[in-house]
Amino acid sequence: MPVSIQFRQALGKLVLPALILVACGVILLGKADRGLIEKLRMNTADLLAPAYGLVAWPQEKLRWVSGNLQDIRNLEAENIRLRAENTSLRHWYDVAAALADENATLKANLHWIPDNAPTFVSGRVVRDTSGLYARAVLLSLNPDTAVRKGGIALDGAGLVGRVTEVGRRSARVLLITDSSSRLPVTLESSHAAAIMAGDNSALPRIIFYPQDNVPIEGERVVTNGEIESLPAGLPVGHVHYLRPGQPVVVPAADLDHVDMLRVFDYEDSVVPPDAPGRVPLPSGGGTMPLPTHSDQGLHG
């Protein structure tokens, strides 16, 4: 098409402003329709997940080798420490065995209904998508496994986070340290309920604790069963005071180096019975205290 030079120059000058307008449109679109952007990102992450795994593999081997070398250096001290720990653990083993026996007897006497065993899926963390704004990791999963949004991710030591987006071969786990993470917790010794609020730092804060029952330094923090997808009693960490009046949780899970995660599906583990006058909860984001929950009597 023959176009005059002036027209073409004018058109060329309009390209950049038009693109900037489109960029503003993309920002608004991202705010209005989060699902679309997230789907796009998860599809890309799905495509790249094998490549990310390939990058992570040599690093893991290297860390393993260097860890081995350090272990060899500290062998003597480690042995002494382990022997001491072993004697103390043997004592605790006896205590635990006695308690388990007693527990079994009591449960048998009370006609206790056991909890359903939750199903879980394990996956390798392929990428830390923590950025300036969020604390999250990307999990590589087998395409055949069913991981649902809202699944609970745990590592060997404690709670890590919750699944927020699910792709075909990967899932994104929002860590408990993220600034949008709010979880109801129970403080084990003071028996107080509180909210653990992440703030993008390594130590999430404890907020909304009762003022006449303040958290005690070093006490264990566990989840409480106030939201349906999160059962009571999962270990989270312990209380630490950064300064007087500012309690934080030191997470039990190693959130700096998450390697393998187990994603548990606790959804619908307790279905409330149908009752006349009961208003059904809206799907997703429904919260309701369940009076029939198993651990209520211990913590409440």
Place this chain on the structure above:
Amino acid sequence: MKTFTPPPIRPGIHPRSGLGYRIDHGVRSSVPFLFVFFATLVLSAPLNLPGQVELMPAIIMATIFLWSVFVPALMPSLAVFVLGIWADILSFGPAGVMLLMMLIVHGVALSGRYTLARVNFFVLWLVFGVVMVGVTALQWVLCCALALHIVEFLPFVFETVLAFGSFPVLYVGFVWTYRFVVNNADRA
């Protein structure tokens, strides 16, 4: 049978045409685009580098700034747009913010290029620093506005400082690429 073409009157002036030449030329011209594309891809991989998250915008911005000032033909607005979408998809931040930042840096470099291409390197460095401060401040404001609460400020300062510090290295890389890769078609 191959037809005989008479030799040109002034040999060496006309570029060699043909498929091989065009492929060669095309690859050389797309080096800046490909560099930013793969830099974004590599820096989004789990390399566990310290400051990796902040390094990605630093490298992208400096590269786009340099090519937009000196060789805007190889860093057109549309390419910046495509790279911005790519960076946004890979970075899990608020959508579109990186894209807007890249377009603004590109626009500033493009509009001031007749002055900027002639000034001393240190002045150029300073100008880039000022542009980076402005763009990162905009990013912070947008992030706060989109997240509806005040986001921590220090990572953004770190991002600016990192971009400012990595500029000379990228400048050397740019000069080398321009001299020996992009603009070297005749001697290759």
